[in-house]
Amino acid sequence: MVWGAEGDNIKNIWFFSFIFLLIFSFLVFLLSIFDILMNVNVPSLIFILYMILFGAAFIIFLLSSNRFTFKENYIKTFTKTLYGGLYHFQCPSCKGIFAIKESMYNTKGETIITCPDCGHLGKISSSPPKTIGLIPEKKSKNVLFKCLYCGESLKIWAEGTDIYPKLKVFSCPYCGREKRLKEY
16 A cells, blocks of 8 residues: 555545445435425424535545645654665664665755555655664665656665565655656
């Protein structure tokens, strides 16, 4: 999964709230049909249920419109390791280690990427916390990403495993632009 454990939970919340809204809408519709056919005459109850339905749909719409901004709390920071000539980072979710080589070497902002080992969404801050760990000898083949705005390029390797097939980089470390980098 591209969004990692916390991101999957958020996607599930949106999915289940959408399903709940559909079921609730269907039940209100059935109550309306029942009212019309049986002449029960409960328009105030139906009106209240439609208002609740409208309010729930409006709240879900407002909350879901911001669900893919990358300033959410569920994005954890990758930790920088101290070994090697490349920038090595460790995923807080799977503890996998991966390497990044930048072309301009002047990180100005956070880089938001999916973990090359497990696909967990994370960020690399401009001054990531450091840790000491062993870097596996086996490396995956590298994947090249390029920022279409400033030209910064990133090569990314997974250390000790094959690279995650749906790897994505969502912001440029050089210019800080929050636009997905193109894979080459």
